Amino acid sequence: MSNSQIVSTATDKVRALSASLKDGLLMGKRYVDLLNELVETNELLDLLSSTKELVNLNLVNAFVKFPQHYQPADYYLLFMSRMLELNAVNGMTISQHDHALQANITPLEEGLVFKFEPANDHAGAFFADQRHHEPLFYIDLENRLLNFSNQALVNFFIVKQVNNYNDLDLEESLAPLIAFANLLKAKLDFTIDLGILSTSNDTLFHLQKPDLDVAVIDKLFISTTETDYYLMSLPQNNGAQLNMDRGIKLQLSYDLDDYSQQWSFRVLDEKERSSFLGVLLHYPIVRDWYLENREDLAIQATHLAPQLVKQPKAEEEPKEDA
Numbered sequence: 001m002s003n004s005q006i007v008s009t010a011t012d013k014v015r016a017l018s019a020s021l022k023d024g025l026l027m028g029k030r031y032v033d034l035l036n037e038l039v040e041t042n043e044l045l046d047l048l049s050s051t052k053e054l055v056n057l058n059l060v061n062a063f064v065k066f067p068q069h070y071q072p073a074d075y076y077l078l079f080m081s082r083m084l085e086l087n088a089v090n091g092m093t094i095s096q097h098d099h100a101l102q103a104n105i106t107p108l109e110e111g112l113v114f115k116f117e118p119a120n121d122h123a124g125a126f127f128a129d130q131r132h133h134e135p136l137f138y139i140d141l142e143n144r145l146l147n148f149s150n151q152a153l154v155n156f157f158i159v160k161q162v163n164n165y166n167d168l169d170l171e172e173s174l175a176p177l178i179a180f181a182n183l184l185k186a187k188l189d190f191t192i193d194l195g196i197l198s199t200s201n202d203t204l205f206h207l208q209k210p211d212l213d214v215a216v217i218d219k220l221f222i223s224t225t226e227t228d229y230y231l232m233s234l235p236q237n238n239g240a241q242l243n244m245d246r247g248i249k250l251q252l253s254y255d256l257d258d259y260s261q262q263w264s265f266r267v268l269d270e271k272e273r274s275s276f277l278g279v280l281l282h283y284p285i286v287r288d289w290y291l292e293n294r295e296d297l298a299i300q301a302t303h304l305a306p307q308l309v310k311q312p313k314a315e316e317e318p319k320e321d322a
Contacts, residue, residue: 030057031054031057034050034053034054034057035054035070037050038050038051038054038075038078038079038082039078039082042086044083044086044187044188045188047079047082047083047086048079048141048188051075051076051078051079051141052141052142054070054072054075055072055075055076055141070100070101071100072116072118072125073100073101073115073116073117073118073125074100074101074116076116076125076127076139076141077094077101077102077103077115077116078094078101079141080092080103080127080180081094081103083180083183083184084176084179084180084183087179087183087187089175089176089179089180089183090106090176091105091106091172091173091175091176091179092104092105092106092176093106097113100115101115102114102115102130103115105173105176105177106172106173107165107169107172107173108161108165108169108173109164111131112129112130112131113129113130114127114128114129114130114136115127115128115130116128116139117133117135119138123140123141123142123143124138124139124140124141124142124143125138125139126138127139127177128152129156132155132156132160134149134152134155134156134160135149135152136148136149136152136153136156136177137149137177137181144184144188144189144190144191145190145191145192145193146180146181146184146190146191146192146193147192147193147195147302148177148181148193148194148195148196148197148302149195149301149302150195150196150205150299150300150301150302151298151299151301151302153195153196153197153277154196154277154280154294154299157170157174157277157281158277158280158281158287158291159291162281162287167281167282170281171278171281171282174197174277178194178197181194193302194275195299195302196275196276196277196299197275197277198275198276199267199269199272199273199274199275199278200272201266201267201268201269201272203266203267204264204265204266205264205265205266205276205299205300206262206263206264206299206300207262207263207264207265207296207297207298207299207300208298208299208300208301209263209296209298210260210262211261211263212252212254212263212296212297213296216293216296216297217231217239217240217252219289219292219293220240220242220285220286220289221240223285223288223289224242224285227285228245229242229243229244229245229285230242230243231243234251234253236256238253238254238255238256239251239252239253239254239263240252240253241253242286244279244283244286246269247269247270248267248268248269248274248279249267249268249269250265250266250267250268250279250286251265251266251267251268252264252265252266253266265297265299267279276299
């Protein structure tokens with residue numbers, strides 16, 4: 001090889017190294033710009049855009065190393081925190097632990113923290129507590145959707161926490177989660193599914209099983225005989241209605257015109273403030289009856305993510321904590 005060829009080869013390598021370093025440094029600058037936008041912008045569309053880009057940004061570079069940087073789960077949490085902050089919603093705080101971000105929700109204990117967890121090979125992430133890892137909701141920024149998990153909501157708030165907090169505290173802890181979902185729908189055109197958090201009188205909460213043994217309803221009648229609550233049969237004998245205080249009614253029935261005769265819960269409240277989960281929180285008689293007969297009364301599982309490999313197929317009987 002001639003001297004000129006040696007010089008040419010060396011020059012090419014230097015140029016290639018220079019180009020790789022430049023690409024790495026430009027990527028680093030873009031990363032910093034996106035981080036700054038994420039924590040500083042007041043424009044919700046820019047907030048969404050920067051979060052999506054950060055989640056998908058690959059910082060792996062053979063020539064420029066970024067030893068300390070956040071992970072996609074952290075960007076989701078920052079996005080949620082900023083959405084709440086920009087809309088003056090309180091109740092959730094963000095802190096850093098072991099180079100990762102975590103959330104605390106008032107008034108739950110400080111040691112009970114929440115993070116986003118990746119949804120395997122699919123877009124999006126789950127918002128889950130880090131003690132039991134119940135995926136309370138799934139969010140997909142690309143497709144603009146957020147769905148709550150009926151199974152996880154019952155498991156976390158009713159099975160695992162209802163004996164640790166009073167009903168009002170648990171209701172308060174749900175407030176920022178519901179507000180976040182509603183903000184995404186109202187301001188960023190997300191499609192949301194509140195599941196058993198819905199307070200609309202028109203919402204039907206279908207049972208997982210296709211039919212229901214009416215003996216289960218008889219059990220509720222027996223447990224309410226010495227209370228101020230009144231369980232009555234519906235006019236067409238297609239179910240029952242429990243009249244509770246504050247004008248709240250809980251129906252368990254099926255549509256006579258529906259060939260499948262799918263049984264469903266329905267919460268009726270003139271002010272439309274009560275959800276099915278709220279009924280379980282506030283009324284111990286209903287809660288105990290539901291949990292004791294959960295195999296028969298389980299609400300259909302929410303379709304969290306399209307074709308999600310590990311998506312729960314049905315609301316199963318919860319396992320007792322070890």
